[in-house]
Amino acid sequence: MQLITIALGKTIFALLRLLGRTGSALPGLVIEKFNPTFLVHQLARLPQGVIIISGTNGKTTTTKIAVSLLESQGLRVLTNRTGSNFVRGVISAVVDKTMWAGTLPYDIAVFEQDEAHAVKFAHIVKPRGVVALNVMRDQMDRFGEIDTTRQMLQQLVSAATEWVVLNANDERISQLTPDKGVQAYWYAHHEDLQQNFLTDDQLYHAESTAYALAAKPIVLLESYDNGHVTLQVGKKKQHYEFALQGGHNAQNLAAALSVLVAVVPKLDEAEVTQCLRDLRPAFGRGEIVELPSGGGLTLQLVKNPGGFTQALRMLSLKHYETVAIAINDDYPDGRDVSWLWDVDFTGLTGGAPILCGGTRAADMANRLKYDDVKSASTESRLEKYAEQLDAAVPAGTNAILFCTYTAMLKLRGLYLGNHSGLDEEDSV
Amino acid sequence: MSDTQMQLTIAHLYPKEMNIYGDTGNRLVLQKRAEWRGIKVDIHHISAGDAIPEGVDIIIGGGGQDAGQGKIQDDLQTKSKKLHELANAGTVMLMICGMYQLFGRQFQTHEDETIKGVGILPLETSGGDVRMIGNTVYDTPFGRIVGYENHSGVTVLDDTSLAFGSVVHGDGNNGTDKTEGCRVHNVFGSYSHGPMLVKNPEFADELLKLALERKYGPLTLELLDDAVELQAQQTAAKRPR
Numbered sequence: 001m002q003l004i005t006i007a008l009g010k011t012i013f014a015l016l017r018l019l020g021r022t023g024s025a026l027p028g029l030v031i032e033k034f035n036p037t038f039l040v041h042q043l044a045r046l047p048q049g050v051i052i053i054s055g056t057n058g059k060t061t062t063t064k065i066a067v068s069l070l071e072s073q074g075l076r077v078l079t080n081r082t083g084s085n086f087v088r089g090v091i092s093a094v095v096d097k098t099m100w101a102g103t104l105p106y107d108i109a110v111f112e113q114d115e116a117h118a119v120k121f122a123h124i125v126k127p128r129g130v131v132a133l134n135v136m137r138d139q140m141d142r143f144g145e146i147d148t149t150r151q152m153l154q155q156l157v158s159a160a161t162e163w164v165v166l167n168a169n170d171e172r173i174s175q176l177t178p179d180k181g182v183q184a185y186w187y188a189h190h191e192d193l194q195q196n197f198l199t200d201d202q203l204y205h206a207e208s209t210a211y212a213l214a215a216k217p218i219v220l221l222e223s224y225d226n227g228h229v230t231l232q233v234g235k236k237k238q239h240y241e242f243a244l245q246g247g248h249n250a251q252n253l254a255a256a257l258s259v260l261v262a263v264v265p266k267l268d269e270a271e272v273t274q275c276l277r278d279l280r281p282a283f284g285r286g287e288i289v290e291l292p293s294g295g296g297l298t299l300q301l302v303k304n305p306g307g308f309t310q311a312l313r314m315l316s317l318k319h320y321e322t323v324a325i326a327i328n329d330d331y332p333d334g335r336d337v338s339w340l341w342d343v344d345f346t347g348l349t350g351g352a353p354i355l356c357g358g359t360r361a362a363d364m365a366n367r368l369k370y371d372d373v374k375s376a377s378t379e380s381r382l383e384k385y386a387e388q389l390d391a392a393v394p395a396g397t398n399a400i401l402f403c404t405y406t407a408m409l410k411l412r413g414l415y416l417g418n419h420s421g422l423d424e425e426d427s428v
Numbered sequence: 429m430s431d432t433q434m435q436l437t438i439a440h441l442y443p444k445e446m447n448i449y450g451d452t453g454n455r456l457v458l459q460k461r462a463e464w465r466g467i468k469v470d471i472h473h474i475s476a477g478d479a480i481p482e483g484v485d486i487i488i489g490g491g492g493q494d495a496g497q498g499k500i501q502d503d504l505q506t507k508s509k510k511l512h513e514l515a516n517a518g519t520v521m522l523m524i525c526g527m528y529q530l531f532g533r534q535f536q537t538h539e540d541e542t543i544k545g546v547g548i549l550p551l552e553t554s555g556g557d558v559r560m561i562g563n564t565v566y567d568t569p570f571g572r573i574v575g576y577e578n579h580s581g582v583t584v585l586d587d588t589s590l591a592f593g594s595v596v597h598g599d600g601n602n603g604t605d606k607t608e609g610c611r612v613h614n615v616f617g618s619y620s621h622g623p624m625l626v627k628n629p630e631f632a633d634e635l636l637k638l639a640l641e642r643k644y645g646p647l648t649l650e651l652l653d654d655a656v657e658l659q660a661q662q663t664a665a666k667r668p669r
Binding site: 137145146147201204305329335336337338339340341342359360361362363365366367369370375378380 | 443444447448449450451452453456457460493494495562563576578621622623626627656657659660662663664667668
């Protein structure tokens with residue numbers, strides 16, 4: 001049965017490639033129906049098991065860093081492609097990487113999953129390790145409420161068989177409890193960085209924005225700037241070159257290093273240093289795209305108030321001549337754009353007018369108006385908007401675009417060509 | 429406008445406990461639209477345990493999680509008498525979603541627990557099985573209101589003539605009788621997020637005018653340039669549910 005399933009899945013892949021399609025959802029969808037236990041059986045072949053990374057913000061980047069770090073230590077790591085974090089996306093990835101003879105030539109798997117899908121996934125495949133990053137209010141039109149989200153993460157943490165990695169500064173995460181006998185590893189930021197890492201409650205008129213540390217961390221983020229980061233890893237202080245910008249990415253690094261410590265007992269430290277130096281941002285998460293005009297455009301995905309607030313802090317680490325914001329309201333973005341009113345944009349006051357684009361460009365321009373920030377466009381058609389943005393960025397200068405998910409996919413496709421690594425289910 | 433500067437005191441009720449869908453934007457809109465007209469605004473955050481400030485002109489409240497409603501229900505009862513006095517005296521209030529429900533007599537949760545409301549609005553709410561969610565358009569005496577609803581509470585008014593508006597697009601109070609929100613005196617309740625006032629400047633200005641006229645007598649508000657607000661409203665009205 002496994003071999004027939006593999007042959008079926010691989011044939012679908014081959015046909016899709018012949019048709020010039022890069023999508024990955026279809027093979028998984030077919031196999032999910034044809035052979036529901038396929039995934040469990042295949043993943044059981046991995047000698048070092050399965051790790052799931054979940055939480056509101058930072059999943060994709062943390063997964064990418066963790067995969068690179070584990071590979072730097074000689075492990076063969078299976079992972080899912082950006083955005084395909086549904087069970088069927090994982091099935092597709094597994095089929096694609098399984099040999100025709102049924103062998104799966106990997107040591108370990110690291111999958112990112114949003115909270116709802118993670119619970120479903122962990123129900124099918126028991127993860128060896130689980131990483132819970134944070135709980136922020138996000139797309140409540142999909143999950144309901146943040147306490148519901150926290151409960152999903154509790155179910156996920158309870159599914160871990162060996163260890164969990166938890167954020168020691170987020171009170172909704174630090175209340176999660178793994179099963180008896182399951183090891184908890186904690187990561188945290190230093191108290192001096194507290195103002196840069198407010199939790200969801202602290203962002204919303206909390207009485208206190210004080211530093212909270214639930215447990216002694218295995219990885220402690222001490223400082224970061226544009227290109228470097230300093231952390232305490234175990235008992236050692238480490239300085240790394242690290243090209244991923246912003247405090248949120250330094251925090252993602254702390255989570256990924258905790259995974260490394262949990263999986264690899266004796267680290268090759270030179271390889272860790274080299275790996276982090278060579279690391280590039282994940283798809284649309286601080287990724288730099290060269291514009292036709294010759295300017296450099298940083299694409300920064302924003303999905304929720306906490307993430308947007310964090311991302312805006314990138315402006316204090318590097319100078320950008322042009323700032324742009326593209327807000328779509330398709331299903332993957334969240335249909336409700338009320339959340340834009342929970343982000344403080346007053347830091348943009350007095351700068352160059354902001355280029356707003358996307359289906360809700362006018363909502364965004366209106367939001368900025370009430371923080372006394374000027375906007376220069378309300379173009380809802382992204383093809384037009386891409387041209388406007390390109391024309392507005394002089395050659396040799398830096399621009400940054402904060403964008404929701406489908407706006408990011410569309411604009412990235414327009415600048416890089418349409419076959420730039422999109423999954424079918426993403427191109428909504 | 430008079431020679432002496434006009435002033436408004438705005439209180440945001442439970443900004444910490446009941447504030448999950450950007451409803452704080454309503455406060456910002458009222459504040460800015462007053463300040464742009466040279467009106468001085470004082471903002472008060474009223475959390476559980478805090479007193480409602482004397483001389484308050486506008487009170488706003490937002491939506492919350494179930495946990496948030498649990499945290500404030502006792503405190504709200506301690507404020508009930510004061511809120512009734514203020515409401516009867518014509519104080520302007522805008523209560524959205526969770527706080528709208530608690531301004532009714534009671535909220536019977538899906539688990540059959542009864543949360544007592546303050547009973548300023550003649551209505552009751554029960555937890556339903558269906559989440560009423562999506563973009564909304566309502567017709568109201570203050571023009572078209574465009575927003576977003578997200579609730580499973582089913583609200584029934586004692587008298588549908590007290591509804592704040594009628595549903596053009598969406599579910600409104602209960603998904604069946606086409607009513608949306610409620611108005612008694614100058615107390616408005618609604619399921620509209622968005623936040624409610626940001627794309628509906630006509631209604632925002634009406635609230636300001638009602639509050640100012642109580643203090644300063646009949647007046648006409650200076651017109652503002654609402655081009656971007658109205659563009660956002662027109663765009664939102666055309667988006668799918």
